[in-house]
Amino acid sequence: MNNLTSKLEAAMEAFAEATAEYDGDPVTLLQIKDEFIEIIFTGARSPLLQQLVESLRGRVRVLRVEAMAGRYSSSAAELREIVKAVRAGDGEEAARLYSRHILGSKSRAFAALDDTEQVPR
Secondary structure, three states: OOHHHHHHHHHHHHHHHHHHOOOOOHHHHHHHHHHHHHHHHHHHOOHHHHHHHHHHHHHOHHHHHHHHOOOHHHHHHHHHHHHHHHHOOOHHHHHHHHHHHHHHHHHHHHHHHHHHHOOOO
C-alpha cells in the first residue's frame, strides 16, 4: 500500500471515529473530512482540479453541513467503500463511488434547504 493510500485510510478512520463520537460540532467533522478530500485530490495529480475544489469548498460549507446532518455513520461507510476501491487499485470504481457520494450529498443538502425554506417565519 502506498503512502497516499495509507493516509487516505487513516483519514477515513479518523472520520469514522469522529462520527461515532459526534458531539454536535459539524465544523470538526468537516475539517476531518477535508483531510480525506485533500488526499483524494492530491492522488488525482491534477493541480487544476485541486484549485477548483479549494475555491468551491468554502462556498459550499453550509451545504456540506446540511448534507451530512444525521448521516454521519452512512457517510463514513461511503468513504470506507471509496478507500476499499482505491486499495484494490480500481480507480474507475473509486471515481464512481465518490461521484455517487457527492451527488447524494448534493441532493440531501438541497432537500434540507427546501425544508428550512418551508418553515413559517
